[in-house]
Amino acid sequence: KRYAQEVLAKSGISIHTAFVRAGKMGCVKSKVPGVPLLSKTPTKAKMLQGKMRNKAGVNTQCGDGNQDATQEQIVAKERAGWYPRGAEAWGNFQRARPYSLEGYVPKAPTPGQPAPDGAVMNLEEADGKTTLLAMVRSLATTANGANNKVALIFGSSSCPAFRVFGGFDFYKAFTAKNIPVLFVYTREAHGADDFPAGMNETGPFALKNSINMHKTPAERRAAAVLLHAHLVTQLGGAKINIVIDDMDDKLEAAYEARPYRGYIVDATTGTVAYASGLAPFNMKAKLNDIKNFDTGKMISSQV
DSSP states (O other): OHHHHHHHHHHTOOHHHHHHHHHHTTOSSOSSTTOOOSBSSHHHHHHTHHHHHHHHHHHTOOTTSSSOOOHHHHHHHHHHHHGGGOHHHHHHHHHHOGGGSTTOOOOOOOTTSBOOOOEEEESSGGGOEEEHHHHHHHHHHHSOOSTTEEEEEEEOTTOHHIIIIIHHHHHHHHHHTTOOEEEEEOSOSSOTTTSOOHHHHSSTTOBSSOOOOOSSHHHHHHHHHHHHHHHHHHTTSOOOOEEEEOTTOHHHHHHTOSSBEEEEEETTTTEEEEEOOSBSTTHHHHHHHHHTOOTTSOEEOOO
């Protein structure tokens, strides 16, 4: 509540006016019948999306922010943010963010390399399993894709940045290039019983219900169903394609996707054509790289 009041005061908008405007945005009710929204206060969350994006952009900026963050910059930024919080918080961070630790050598695929494949679960249990690249080829065939490219967006409901603006912004950037998008639901980035995030518990972006680390395929699928409804609603009723990483977390590990990340895969060759760095660091640079992406070439936003 305090955060909402602060940002409204700076913008010169009264609370009444803000809620009237937010109500007109149509984000209060889920656009997927029978599936509730993730947010405890969806109107507030929608109203403050831009403010959250800007604030997170400042807090996660590495260097001048004009290029995607390097591994060294991410490691330094994360350590500066988490180590001072004490042994428990630092220990939780180390367990939950192995790709952001000092000495870690990134192994995520880069442009020109084969796109890792693996089993994925469909959103509907009755549809069983398929593979990531099979879905990529299917989307490239059925969608009006650009040069047979398909974008992958890895993420989970418990990451506040991904939930509030990250998945939304990646999706908008990719589809603006006429590239079909496939979301891949992963292990939780901030499971309440593993690496809790305060923004999931209180404030305008709080979750309606806590999300723990998944112990069964059913639990992971249930979390993915909620994210699907959230994205459909957030994106104004857009058709959202989503699959679910298997319980071995093979794809999340292969793409080093925690907390969230974006890629473009060439469906013809099965290779990576674009790879963002770890998000949410320097998101503006990532989005700019996607804007300038040439569908006939390969580009890495990673350094």
